[in-house]
Amino acid sequence: MSKPNAITKRIDLDGGRFITIETGQLAKQADGSVIVRMGDAMLLATVVSAPNAKDNVDFMPLTVDYQEKYAAMGRFPGGFFKREARLSEYEILISRLVDRALRPLFPDDYHADTQVMITLISGDKNVLPDSLAGLAASTALTISNIPFNGPISEVRVARIDGKLIINPSLTDVARADLDLLVAASIKDILMVEGEMNEVSENEMVEAIQFAHEAIKKQCEAQLELRALCGNVEKRSYSHENNDEALRKNIYDATYAKVYEVAKSGKSKTERSAAFEAVRSEYFATMSDEDRKAKEFLVKKYYHEVEKKAMRAMILDDAIRLDGRKRDEVRPIWSEVNFLPSAHGSAVFTRGETQSLTTVTLGSKQDTQMIDGVMFEGENKFLLHYNFPGFSTGEVRPNRGTGRREVGHGNLAMRSLKKVLPSDDINPYTIRIVSDILESNGSSSMATVCAGTLALMDAGIKINRPVSGIAMGLIAEGDRFAVLSDILGDEDHLGDMDFKVTGTEKGITACQMDLKVDGLPYEIMLKALNQAKDGRLHILGEMKKTLSAPSDDYKAHAPRIVKIRIPREFIGAVIGPGGKVIQEIQRTTNTTISIEEVGDEGHVEICSPDKASIEAALSRVKGLTAVAEVGTVYEGTVKNIQTFGAFVEILPGKDGLLHISEIMHKRLESMEGVLKEGDKIKVKLIEVDPKTGKMKLSAKALLPKPDKSPSNA
Numbered sequence: 001m002s003k004p005n006a007i008t009k010r011i012d013l014d015g016g017r018f019i020t021i022e023t024g025q026l027a028k029q030a031d032g033s034v035i036v037r038m039g040d041a042m043l044l045a046t047v048v049s050a051p052n053a054k055d056n057v058d059f060m061p062l063t064v065d066y067q068e069k070y071a072a073m074g075r076f077p078g079g080f081f082k083r084e085a086r087l088s089e090y091e092i093l094i095s096r097l098v099d100r101a102l103r104p105l106f107p108d109d110y111h112a113d114t115q116v117m118i119t120l121i122s123g124d125k126n127v128l129p130d131s132l133a134g135l136a137a138s139t140a141l142t143i144s145n146i147p148f149n150g151p152i153s154e155v156r157v158a159r160i161d162g163k164l165i166i167n168p169s170l171t172d173v174a175r176a177d178l179d180l181l182v183a184a185s186i187k188d189i190l191m192v193e194g195e196m197n198e199v200s201e202n203e204m205v206e207a208i209q210f211a212h213e214a215i216k217k218q219c220e221a222q223l224e225l226r227a228l229c230g231n232v233e234k235r236s237y238s239h240e241n242n243d244e245a246l247r248k249n250i251y252d253a254t255y256a257k258v259y260e261v262a263k264s265g266k267s268k269t270e271r272s273a274a275f276e277a278v279r280s281e282y283f284a285t286m287s288d289e290d291r292k293a294k295e296f297l298v299k300k301y302y303h304e305v306e307k308k309a310m311r312a313m314i315l316d317d318a319i320r321l322d323g324r325k326r327d328e329v330r331p332i333w334s335e336v337n338f339l340p341s342a343h344g345s346a347v348f349t350r351g352e353t354q355s356l357t358t359v360t361l362g363s364k365q366d367t368q369m370i371d372g373v374m375f376e377g378e379n380k381f382l383l384h385y386n387f388p389g390f391s392t393g394e395v396r397p398n399r400g401t402g403r404r405e406v407g408h409g410n411l412a413m414r415s416l417k418k419v420l421p422s423d424d425i426n427p428y429t430i431r432i433v434s435d436i437l438e439s440n441g442s443s444s445m446a447t448v449c450a451g452t453l454a455l456m457d458a459g460i461k462i463n464r465p466v467s468g469i470a471m472g473l474i475a476e477g478d479r480f481a482v483l484s485d486i487l488g489d490e491d492h493l494g495d496m497d498f499k500v501t502g503t504e505k506g507i508t509a510c511q512m513d514l515k516v517d518g519l520p521y522e523i524m525l526k527a528l529n530q531a532k533d534g535r536l537h538i539l540g541e542m543k544k545t546l547s548a549p550s551d552d553y554k555a556h557a558p559r560i561v562k563i564r565i566p567r568e569f570i571g572a573v574i575g576p577g578g579k580v581i582q583e584i585q586r587t588t589n590t591t592i593s594i595e596e597v598g599d600e601g602h603v604e605i606c607s608p609d610k611a612s613i614e615a616a617l618s619r620v621k622g623l624t625a626v627a628e629v630g631t632v633y634e635g636t637v638k639n640i641q642t643f644g645a646f647v648e649i650l651p652g653k654d655g656l657l658h659i660s661e662i663m664h665k666r667l668e669s670m671e672g673v674l675k676e677g678d679k680i681k682v683k684l685i686e687v688d689p690k691t692g693k694m695k696l697s698a699k700a701l702l703p704k705p706d707k708s709p710s711n712a
Contacts, residue, residue: 003025004024004025004028005024005025006022006023006024006025007022007023007024007225007228007229008020008021008022008225009021009022009221009222009224009225009228010221011217011218011221012217013166013167013214014165014166017038017039017167018038019036019037019038019132019135019218020035020036020037020038021034021035021036021037021135021136021139021221021222021225022034022035022037023035023139023143023225023229024229026044027044027046030046030047030048030140031047031048031049031144031145031146032046032047032139032140032141032142032143032144032146033045033046033047033140034136034139034140034143034225035121035136036132036135036136036139037122038124038127038132038167039124039126039127040122040123040124040127041120041122041123041124041127041129041132042072042120042121042122043118043119043120043121043129043132043133043136044118044119044121044136045116045117045118045119045133045136045137045139045140046116046117046140047114047115047116047117047137047140047141047144047146048114048115049112049113049114049115049144049146050112050113050114051112052112052237052239053110053111053112053113053237053239054111054113056296057111057239058111058240058296058300059111060103060106060110060111060114061111061112061113061114062099062102062103062106062114062115062116063113063114063115063116064095064096064098064099064102064115064116064118064137065087065091065095065115065116065117065118066087066091066094066095066098066118066119066120066133067084067087067091067117067118067119067120068088068091068119068120068123068129068372068373068374069084069119069120069121069373070084070373072120072121072122072123072373073123073125073373073374075373078371088372089406089410090372090374090375092403092406092407093130093406093407093410094118094129094130094133095118095403096403096406096407097130097133097134097154097181097183097191097193098116098118098133098134098137098154099116100183100190100191100513101134101138101152101154101183101190101191102116102134102137102138102141102148102150102152104190104514104515104516104517105148105149105150105152105185105190105517106147106148106149107147107149109239109240110147110237110239111239111240112237112239114146116137116140116141118133118136118137120373120374123373123374125170125374126169126170126171127167127169127170128156128167128169128170128173128374129374130154130156130181131154131155131156131167131181132167133154134152134153134154134183135153135154135155135218135222138150138151138152138153138219138222139151139222139225142222142223142225142226143222143225143226143229143232144232145232145233145234145235146234146235147234147235147237148234149517150185150219150222151185151186151218151219151222151223152183152184152185152190152215152219153183153184153215153218153219153222154181154182154183154191154215155167155181155182155211155214155215155218156168156173156179156180156181156182156211157178157180157182157207157208157210157211157214158172158173158176158178158179158180159176159177159178159203159207160172160173160175160176160177161175164206164207164210166210166211166214177196177197177199178194178196178197178199178203178204178207179194179195179196180192180193180194180196180204180207180208180211180510181193181194182207182208182211182212182215183215184211184212184215184216184518185215185219185517185518186215186216186219186220187517187518188517188518188519188520189208189212189512189514189518189519189521189524190514190517190518190519191512191513191514192208192510192511192512193411193510193511193512194414194509194510195414195415195417195418195508195509196418196506196507196508196509196510197418197506197508198418198464198502198503198505198506198507198508199506199507200506200507201507201525201528201529201532202525203506204507204510204528205521205524205525205528208521208524209521242297243294243297246294246297246298246301247297247301247304250282250298250301250302250305251301251304251305251308253282253285254278254279254282254302254305255305255308255309257278257281258275258278258305258306258309259309259312259313261274261275261278262306262309262310262313262321263313263317263319265321265322265323267322267352268352268440268487268488268489269393271321271489275306278302279298279299279302282298282302283295283298286298306493307493310489310490310493311474311476311493311494314326314474314481314483315474315476315479315480315481318481320483320487320490321487321489321490322351322487326481326482326483326484327482327483327484327530327533327534328484328485329350329469329484329485329534329537329538330350330351330352330353330485331350331351332348332349332350332538332541332542333349334346334347334348334349334449334450334453334541334542334545335347335545336453336454336456336457336545336546337457338356339356339358341556342358342359342360343358343359343360343361343458343553343554343556343557344358344359344361344454344455344456344457344458344459344460344554345357345358345359345454345457346450346451346453346454346457346545347450348446348449348450348453348542349438349446350442350445350446350449350485350538351440351441351485351487352438352439352440352487353436353438353439353440353441353442353443353446354391354436354437354438354439354446355434355435355436355437355443355446355447355449355450356434356435356437356450357432357433357434357435357447357450357451357453357454358432358433358454359430359431359432359451359454359455359457359458359460360430360431360433361428361429361430361458361553361557361558361560362428362429362430362431362558363428363429363558363560363591363593363604363606364380364429364593364595364604364606365591365593365606366429366431367379367380367429368380368382380428380429380430381413381416381417381420381429381430382413382429382430382431382432383409383410383412383413383416383431383432383433383434383447383451384401384409384431384432384433384434385405385408385409385412385434385436385443385444385447386405386433386434386435386436387402387404387405387408387436387439387443388435388436390437391436391437391438391439391443392439392440392488407511408443408444408447409434409444409447411444411448411499411501411509411511412432412434412444412447412448412451412468412501413432414508414509415448415451415466415468415501415502415508415509416432416448416451416452416455416462416466416508418466418508418509419452419462419463419464419465419466419503419508420460420462420463421460421461421462421463424562425461426460426461427560427561427562427604428460428558428560430455430460432451432454432455434446434447434450434451439488440487440488441470441485441486441487441488441489441490441491442468442469442470442485442486442499444468444470444499444511445467445468445469445470445499445501446468447468448466448467448468448501449466449467449468449538449542451466452465452466452467452542453465453542453545453546455549456546456548456549456550457546457550458550458553458554458557459549459550459551459552459553459554459557460549461549462549463503464503464504464505465503465539465542465543465547466501466502466503466508467501467502467503467535467536467538467539467542468499468500468501468502468509468535468538469484469485469499469500469501469531469534469535469538470485470486470491470497470498470499471483471484471486471496471497471498471499471500471527471530471531471534472486472490472491472494472495472496472497472498473494473495473496473498473519473523473527474490474494474495475495475516475523480523482523482526482527482530484530484531484533484534485534494515495514495515495516496512496513496514496515496516496519496527497511497512497513498510498511498512498513498524498527498531499511499512500528500531500532500535501535502532502535503539504536504539507528556608558606558607558608559606559607559608559609559610559612559613560604560605560606560607561604561605561613561617562602562603562604562605563603563605563617563620563621564600564601564602564603565600565601565603565620565624566599566600566601566624567596567598567599567600567601569601569623569624570594570596570601572623572624572652573592573594573601573603573620573623573624574594580623580652581594584616584619584620585616587615588607588612588615588616588619589607589608589609589612590605590606590607590612590613590615590616591605591606591607592604592605592606592616592620593606603620605617605620619651622650622651622652623650623651623652625650627649627650627653627655627684627687627694628684629684629685629686629687630683630684630685631683631684632681632682632683632701633649633650633681633682633683633684634679634680634681635647635648635649635655635679635680635681635682635696636648636677636678636679636680637674637675637676637677637678637679637680638654638676639654639676640670640674640675640676641670642659642669642670643658643659643670644656644657644658644659644660644661644662644670645657645662645670645674647680647682647696649682649684649694649696653694654694655682655684655693655694655695655696656693656694656695656696657680657682657696657697657698658695659673661685661695661696661697661698661699661700662674662698662699663698663699663702664699664702664704664705665705680698681698681701682696682697682698682701683696683697683698683700683701684696685697685700
């Protein structure tokens with residue numbers, strides 16, 4: 001069998017770097033498959049969609065999975081089984097990025113199970129694959145027969161040394177003060193996520209526009225590849241059986257009632273009950289036979305009524321579900337030091353959304369080990385977000401961390417890490433945990449606010465407080481309304497969820513999801529400016545609770561001291577077989593870690609109390625101190641000999657105090673002069689340059705006897 005010919009297109013990134021997309025050789029039984037390559041990085045993307053939709057499905061059952069193969073970087077997976085297992089958080093985050101960009105572009109009436117799989121099959125240590133995953137997935141869909149209103153693409157845009165760069169190298173990204181992943185079609189922006197060093201709204205929009213120009217070229221290349229493949233005809237389908245008479249009947253019977261409920265300003269629970277009552281009232285007008293046969297359609301059409309009523313109310317009457325103005329933030333209350341045993345804690349409540357957040361401080365031994373395909377190392381700042389069922393009044397089994405929790409936690413983490421102090425100031429490994437106790441929209445932004453307060457309560461010297469707000473959008477034709485601090489229903493029934501976090505100085509992170517095909521720049525800039533006003537208002541409310549970090553850590557928080565020692569002393573601190581460092585830890589009740597960094601040893605001492613820290617610090621400093629000629633030490637007599645005594649002037653460092661150097665008068669013997677354990681002040685008078693042996697003198701510190709004739 002001869003090798004099939006590949007169909008290839010090449011995309012010029014910047015005149016020197018290229019991306020190739022090709023199809024026709026691998027995974028030919030999938031509905032669409034492509035390989036995307038940049039440098040040595042290669043991603044295989046496949047897409048398969050079921051021939052028909054399942055019964056009573058009125059949504060798009062899309063699954064996107066991104067996975068990295070360890071073989072792609074010539075590595076073995078860790079763990080006992082030595083094979084790839086469940087997706088890592090990094091892989092989940094990339095899966096979410098692609099999902100959020102693709103999902104709005106499937107036809108509203110297309111409901112067949114669809115699976116997109118993106119696999120890193122070859123890695124390049126300097127090419128970040130997350131910036132290629134969206135391009136790979138979209139290309140596979142574009143050349144397939146699956147209905148898709150694309151193409152789209154995703155790129156990374158970073159600002160490095162003041163210059164915007166598309167898909168920069170891994171080493172360059174580490175120096176960036178703005179790092180965004182942007183997804184877009186040829187026409188509009190679809191998704192944005194990233195982190196920044198407190199940049200302005202205009203700077204952020206400039207970066208997004210720069211990214212969009214690169215995306216347009218990548219979309220055009222996909223269309224050209226599709227043409228080279230013969231412009232495969234999209235499949236015909238019929239996934240909905242509608243009853244237009246029933247739809248109109250439900251609208252006529254319920255719209256006015258639903259509109260009144262929406263305008264009532266009731267709480268989430270009361271409003272849900274009132275909406276359910278209207279639906280139940282309609283069901284009561286139906287025969288048992290009709291109800292059983294048409295229950296699915298009734299629920300579907302009634303949901304459409306709810307959506308139309310809420311959107312009309314906002315656009316026509318400028319009224320929101322809870323009675324607020326479009327740019328109004330819900331009432332806020334917060335409290336710190338809520339949990340007496342935590343190292344830092346805060347409750348932040350905004351409307352019906354509430355986060356109880358804790359901060360735990362740990363040592364280097366508490367850092368998270370990263371053992372991924374593309375990334376290895378340690379992480380000393382962790383943020384975990386939990387969303388239990390009771391927060392929305394639901395019965396839901398606890399089956400571990402879901403993709404949503406991973407994504408929300410990552411956004412909050414990126415928001416706060418930008419204001420953390422440097423390692424020289426902050427010696428701790430930090431873990432933040434946000435438990436959502438109530439949720440009615442913007443729970444990830446409540447996590448950012450509660451996290452800021454808990455960090456300050458713990459005594460972490462953050463640069464500036466951070467707040468966050470979620471912005472919504474209702475758009476119909478040329479009319480639109482941007483909403484501040486959206487409710488859960490406004491997110492569910494609206495067109496956008498645009499989360500923005502930042503300080504008084506600028507934006508630190510963002511995440512934008514759209515449920516419509518694209519967002520014009522005019523609306524984006526309005527949303528960002530309106531978000532800034534909301535952020536500053538929230539920061540003002542937070543400062544009423546706590547405006548600056550606590551002066552000191554909690555009494556029960558661990559104490560950590562970091563010092564640097566010359567590399568040649570690392571062995572002295574550790575000792576043979578770890579004997580010395582283990583003895584110090586045991587006798588001082590501390591935990592000590594040493595890391596060799598260049599020509600230095602970085603020593604971290606952790607203890608539950610200050611006295612233990614000082615004791616261990618003194619021991620380590622003694623082991624690493626260099627004895628200097630002319631320096632006076634308070635030593636301890638360790639051993640008596642006929643010719644003098646050996647005195648320990650530094651831990652593990654003895655010098656000879658000769659019998660002739662004890663007093664100014666001649667001593668015949670050492671008997672009765674000194675004994676082991678005596679403390680004595682001595683002066684270091686000589687160090688043998690070859691052997692390092694030290695000579696000490698006590699008489700050098702004593703006044704010389706008067707030899708005048710009157711005292712002879």
